[in-house]
Amino acid sequence: MKKVLLIILLLLVVLGIAAGVGVWKVRHLADSKLLIKEETIFTLKPGTGRLALGEQLYADKIINRPRVFQWLLRIEPDLSHFKAGTYRFTPQMTVREMLKLLESGKEAQFPLRLVEGMRLSDYLKQLREAPYIKHTLSDDKYATVAQALELENPEWIEGWFWPDTWMYTANTTDVALLKRAHKKMVKAVDSAWEGRADGLPYKDKISW
Numbered sequence: 427m428k429k430v431l432l433i434i435l436l437l438l439v440v441l442g443i444a445a446g447v448g449v450w451k452v453r454h455l456a457d458s459k460l461l462i463k464e465e466t467i468f469t470l471k472p473g474t475g476r477l478a479l480g481e482q483l484y485a486d487k488i489i490n491r492p493r494v495f496q497w498l499l500r501i502e503p504d505l506s507h508f509k510a511g512t513y514r515f516t517p518q519m520t521v522r523e524m525l526k527l528l529e530s531g532k533e534a535q536f537p538l539r540l541v542e543g544m545r546l547s548d549y550l551k552q553l554r555e556a557p558y559i560k561h562t563l564s565d566d567k568y569a570t571v572a573q574a575l576e577l578e579n580p581e582w583i584e585g586w587f588w589p590d591t592w593m594y595t596a597n598t599t600d601v602a603l604l605k606r607a608h609k610k611m612v613k614a615v616d617s618a619w620e621g622r623a624d625g626l627p628y629k630d631k632i633s634w
Contacts, residue, residue, distance in 0.1 A: 512596035
């Protein structure tokens with residue numbers, strides 16, 4: 427009987443040590459930095475589960491312990507809720523911070539700089555070459571762009587986009603960005619037209 431109790435006690439000790447080591451590994455992974463050496467853009471597809479996420483992170487060499495990663499998601503279930511999207515990971519980020527970012531849904535922002543004085547054709551070329559933009563325009567004809575923006579006359583389209591650095595997330599459409607720039611230009615022109623000086627030789631703001 428004593429021998430049996432001793433064996434049980436030893437087993438409990440071994441299990442306790444194993445559990446302690448396991449928890450230490452989990453905590454160590456959670457607080458360890460990502461393996462990346464530079465900023466990395468990571469896309470999480472809709473419907474990705476915990477196992478698939480771990481495999482993807484391991485395949486992309488962002489983490490190095492996929493099994494321990496699964497333990498982390500079980501021990502800390504609050505970290506197991508993540509949203510599809512395209513994210514920016516940094517070398518200073520820990521695994522825990524990465525998971526909190528995936529939970530927040532705060533996707534990476536990309537800049538598109540529309541320079542003052544450039545033509546619409548230049549802007550369209552920039553849109554084609556910019557990363558992570560969803561291209562929906564069938565061609566670069568003014569009529570096509572005018573139709574997409576619901577403008578009455580294609581001839582009015584040149585010069586009607588506000589030059590600025592526009593930020594966007596992955597899969598933003600080219601038309602959505604053009605609409606934002608056009609809407610801001612229309613607002614600026616409307617404001618200037620309302621505050622115009624008397625006696626100017628312009629009949630309307632289109633010819634202004």
